[in-house]
Amino acid sequence: MAALSHRLLVDVHTHVYLPRYLSFLRARSAVPRVFTRTTPDGASVERLLILDAEPSGGRPMGPQYWDRALKLDFMKRHGIDISVVRLLRPACVPSSRLTLVAPRSSANPWLDFLSAPAAHELAHQLNDDLETYCSTSPALAGGPLKQLYGFGLLPLVPEVTTASLLDTVHQISALPHLKGVIMGSRGLGNGLDDDALEPVWAALEHAGLVVFLHPHYGVDGKEWGGKDNGHVLPLALGFPFETTIAVTRLILAGVLDRHPGLRVLLAHSGGALPQLSARLASCIAHDPVVAARLQHDARFYLGRLYFDGVAYGAEELAFVGDVVGRADTFAGSSASAAASRGAGLGQRRRGSRRMLFGTDHPFFPPLGETERWKSVVENLEAIEGVHGWDEADKDGVRGGNALALFGLSK
Amino acid sequence: MAALSHRLLVDVHTHVYLPRYLSFLRARSAVPRVFTRTTPDGASVERLLILDAEPSGGRPMGPQYWDRALKLDFMKRHGIDISVVRLLRPACVPSSRLTLVAPRSSANPWLDFLSAPAAHELAHQLNDDLETYCSTSPALAGGPLKQLYGFGLLPLVPEVTTASLLDTVHQISALPHLKGVIMGSRGLGNGLDDDALEPVWAALEHAGLVVFLHPHYGVDGKEWGGKDNGHVLPLALGFPFETTIAVTRLILAGVLDRHPGLRVLLAHSGGALPQLSARLASCIAHDPVVAARLQHDARFYLGRLYFDGVAYGAEELAFVGDVVGRADTFAGSSASAAASRGAGLGQRRRGSRRMLFGTDHPFFPPLGETERWKSVVENLEAIEGVHGWDEADKDGVRGGNALALFGLSK
Numbered sequence: 001m002a003a004l005s006h007r008l009l010v011d012v013h014t015h016v017y018l019p020r021y022l023s024f025l026r027a028r029s030a031v032p033r034v035f036t037r038t039t040p041d042g043a044s045v046e047r048l049l050i051l052d053a054e055p056s057g058g059r060p061m062g063p064q065y066w067d068r069a070l071k072l073d074f075m076k077r078h079g080i081d082i083s084v085v086r087l088l089r090p091a092c093v094p095s096s097r098l099t100l101v102a103p104r105s106s107a108n109p110w111l112d113f114l115s116a117p118a119a120h121e122l123a124h125q126l127n128d129d130l131e132t133y134c135s136t137s138p139a140l141a142g143g144p145l146k147q148l149y150g151f152g153l154l155p156l157v158p159e160v161t162t163a164s165l166l167d168t169v170h171q172i173s174a175l176p177h178l179k180g181v182i183m184g185s186r187g188l189g190n191g192l193d194d195d196a197l198e199p200v201w202a203a204l205e206h207a208g209l210v211v212f213l214h215p216h217y218g219v220d221g222k223e224w225g226g227k228d229n230g231h232v233l234p235l236a237l238g239f240p241f242e243t244t245i246a247v248t249r250l251i252l253a254g255v256l257d258r259h260p261g262l263r264v265l266l267a268h269s270g271g272a273l274p275q276l277s278a279r280l281a282s283c284i285a286h287d288p289v290v291a292a293r294l295q296h297d298a299r300f301y302l303g304r305l306y307f308d309g310v311a312y313g314a315e316e317l318a319f320v321g322d323v324v325g326r327a328d329t330f331a332g333s334s335a336s337a338a339a340s341r342g343a344g345l346g347q348r349r350r351g352s353r354r355m356l357f358g359t360d361h362p363f364f365p366p367l368g369e370t371e372r373w374k375s376v377v378e379n380l381e382a383i384e385g386v387h388g389w390d391e392a393d394k395d396g397v398r399g400g401n402a403l404a405l406f407g408l409s410k
Numbered sequence: 411m412a413a414l415s416h417r418l419l420v421d422v423h424t425h426v427y428l429p430r431y432l433s434f435l436r437a438r439s440a441v442p443r444v445f446t447r448t449t450p451d452g453a454s455v456e457r458l459l460i461l462d463a464e465p466s467g468g469r470p471m472g473p474q475y476w477d478r479a480l481k482l483d484f485m486k487r488h489g490i491d492i493s494v495v496r497l498l499r500p501a502c503v504p505s506s507r508l509t510l511v512a513p514r515s516s517a518n519p520w521l522d523f524l525s526a527p528a529a530h531e532l533a534h535q536l537n538d539d540l541e542t543y544c545s546t547s548p549a550l551a552g553g554p555l556k557q558l559y560g561f562g563l564l565p566l567v568p569e570v571t572t573a574s575l576l577d578t579v580h581q582i583s584a585l586p587h588l589k590g591v592i593m594g595s596r597g598l599g600n601g602l603d604d605d606a607l608e609p610v611w612a613a614l615e616h617a618g619l620v621v622f623l624h625p626h627y628g629v630d631g632k633e634w635g636g637k638d639n640g641h642v643l644p645l646a647l648g649f650p651f652e653t654t655i656a657v658t659r660l661i662l663a664g665v666l667d668r669h670p671g672l673r674v675l676l677a678h679s680g681g682a683l684p685q686l687s688a689r690l691a692s693c694i695a696h697d698p699v700v701a702a703r704l705q706h707d708a709r710f711y712l713g714r715l716y717f718d719g720v721a722y723g724a725e726e727l728a729f730v731g732d733v734v735g736r737a738d739t740f741a742g743s744s745a746s747a748a749a750s751r752g753a754g755l756g757q758r759r760r761g762s763r764r765m766l767f768g769t770d771h772p773f774f775p776p777l778g779e780t781e782r783w784k785s786v787v788e789n790l791e792a793i794e795g796v797h798g799w800d801e802a803d804k805d806g807v808r809g810g811n812a813l814a815l816f817g818l819s820k
Contacts, residue, residue, distance in 0.1 A: 191635040220630035223655050225601040229662050232700050236693040237658060240686055241651050245633050248647060252639050268689065272682035276650055278723035278792075279678065282785060283646040286774055290642050299723075313688035313709075315736060319729040326725060344797045364696055375692060387754045 007395045008081040010402035013267060013308045013358025016085045017065040018129045032113065034061065064362040068133060072147065074361055078376050081140055084406060086151040086182045086212055087126055112157050119155035120164045127152040127172055134177035145408055151212050152178045158189040165200050173207035179406040180210030185246035192246050193253035201255055205262040210405060214267040215242035240271030247273055248280060256304050257295045263405065269311035274323045277302055296331055303327025306405060308358035309397055312378045314385030317355065318348055321386065325351030345388035352393040356402045357383060417805045418491040420812035423677060423718045423768025426495045427475040428539045442523060444471065474772040478543060482557065484771055488786050491550055494816060496561040496592045496622055497536055522567050529565035530574045537562040537582055544587035555818055561622050562588040568599040575610050583617035589816040590620030595656035602656050603663035611665055615672040620815060624677040625652035650681030657683055658690060666714050667705045673815065679721035684733045687712055706741055713737025716815060718768035719807055722788045724795030727765065728758055735761030755798035762803040766812045767793065
């Protein structure tokens with residue numbers, strides 16, 4: 001880790017619940033809401049309630065969700081120089097034993113219980129708050145950079161106007177410490193292949209804002225069966241499946257063809273997309289209608305995307321590097337593409353340039369009292385362990401690629 | 411391909427609809443059923459109807475689904491020496507443009523519209539038919555082997571008795587050309603983590619029969635959205651997701667702990683399990699209740715499973731080899747497991763021994779008139795292209811591993 005003393009470690013996947021949003025949830029009497037409960041030993045604990053029917057009475061929330069000092073302490077403990085935080089995600093918390101079917105609301109999770117005007121107003125307020133959260137964070141030693149940057153929030157709710165969305169893109173692009181937007185899988189309620197999002201993609205592309213695609217709902221909870229597996233199945237499988245479906249629908253709708261400059265960062269190393277992109281290409285090649293609609297073989301688009309490194313294994317990261325690095329060989333139509341023939345380690349090094357370290361903080365906290373979090377250590381060791389990446393490649397994944405993607409220069 | 415003249419090429423993933431099953435479907439007046447329709451130019455075509463509401467009037471079926479001569483011709487054309495066929499799968503056919511939500515019946519698809527006694531009787535008849543189909547197939551030149559072997563069928567329907575299931579396992583194990591059973595993801599209606607399946611796993615383990623786990627339903631069709639993407643999403647994503655969920659639930663229920671000799675072969679290279687097994691391990695490590703239930707880290711179990719090679723890319727196969735080959739380093743509890751550190755190509759070679767070539771015939775037929783099927787060529791080229799596999803490893807995946815798994819000796 002000595003090399004990190006002069007190379008930056010940047011966390012692109014880390015969550016924050018801003019105080020305004022928490023106050024908002026605390027003031028609500030309907031879900032989603034935050035309420036205080038007194039434990040049997042007299043302590044007050046806050047709990048986040050997402051569903052009316054949650055038999056556990058919601059999941060506990062602590063200051064690690066909103067206290068910036070704790071975020072900075074976490075960063076210091078793990079040698080993280082910069083975090084690019086994303087606003088709130090009232091989703092499954094793995095420490096709860098309750099298997100929840102996520103609420104099936106109609107659009108993105110963060111503001112989707114609001115009317116369009118209220119969502120617009122709150123999004124603007126939260127974006128301003130996040131700018132302050134970042135701009136007042138400590139400066140990184142020896143340069144102009146701050147320790148915190150952020151992804152803003154769009155009022156992605158069903159009745160919103162295009163003007164409201166574009167106005168919010170404009171707001172975010174004018175806030176110097178916000179470098180992108182977070183986005184769930186539902187868009188305005190009809191998914192990311194919704195034609196109504198077309199002007200939003202164009203505006204995000206034009207503004208150079210990164211879209212961080214993050215899951216929230218998983219897939220239908222019936223798939224998990226009746227056994228008590230806690231949150232293991234929705235978190236381990238449902239979240240990556242949701243991301244995979246969302247980005248695949250984005251690709252199939254031609255969004256990446258029409259917006260080649262759009263930069264989309266996928267949570268959890270793209271879910272299952274890396275492993276299924278060749279099968280996807282094969283299915284498209286056997287469907288002339290879909291094939292004719294796309295400019296390129298499906299495998300090509302993986303080279304247009306960015307992937308966080310939240311995958312917990314060296315082989316997993318190596319494989320993402322492989323499929324990203326081979327992508328350019330699949331330019332052009334799917335029907336004429338040759339099989340991938342395994343070009344060796346050169347493509348794995350190329351692929352590393354679109355991969356970025358992340359922690360998923362404050363989720364996956366340690367079970368015991370440990371100085372460093374197992375989940376973070378695993379993701380750092382995974383980068384270190386990738387066969388075929390040299391130190392420059394690893395430094396890129398640990399921080400250099402993020403600096404380049406977000407336009408941060410030392 | 412010259413090496414194949416003396417090494418065998420074995421297809422472990424290939425489908426057949428036996429005449430008895432077709433007759434049965436033809437005689438039915440309710441779905442699922444097969445009926446004949448006259449085309450505008452006067453030709454008669456058969457169509458398979460799965461849902462009452464199918465607006466396309468079902469999907470076309472041709473003799474490639476049942477005619478053994480066409481199966482043998484397909485094998486000859488692609489240099490396939492032996493096929494281990496599996497009975498029927500009335501699921502999505504990619505040449506149809508209809509996006510179908512697969513029927514949500516309560517158990518496995520093949521016989522689940524029957525009462526338990528009728529399912530028992532038909533399963534026994536079909537198993538006998540399949541034995542005849544295989545035993546009367548041409549002998550492989552120069553040895554005692556036949557060109558066709560098969561996976562039998564269990565009456566996996568909700569009301570079936572354990573005695574009926576065990577009787578069918580016994581029947582199959584006594585039929586010399588049947589080497590295993592096919593199984594969908596639903597078991598008796600409650601998934602593969604159903605305690606009621608416990609005696610079935612024990613009997614299959616004892617009989618040495620291979621369980622070929624194959625998807626049928628995908629995941630909830632709402633996930634695919636409203637755009638017309640044909641069958642691309644349910645086939646490319648839904649099928650692998652279904653397999654991934656099913657085998658993960660099997661692992662979480664401890665079935666592989668209790669039955670270390672049970673041999674399970676996963677369709678489509680295990681779906682997304684290889685890419686998500688480290689995330690799965692992390693989620694389990696953060697859930698003490700689930701972690702305490704399992705003998706090993708989740709990544710360990712991949713070394714207990716078998717994976718077909720229907721993945722359409724060299725990188726994909728290489729990665730499956732990587733995660734299978736590393737599995738033994740994850741013996742023991744998840745909480746104490748170190749991160750995977752990427753042990754290089756040795757583990758990829760080890761992993762190859764649990765991987766087996768397959769075609770998915772008669773699905774993914776060529777769009778145009780071609781001598782060899784693109785889908786088959788891709789899967790052969792993928793094996794050829796795996797970086798780090800030598801000719802012996804590749805020969806193993808092409809056939810040697812299948813001969814060993816099914817106990818076929820030249």
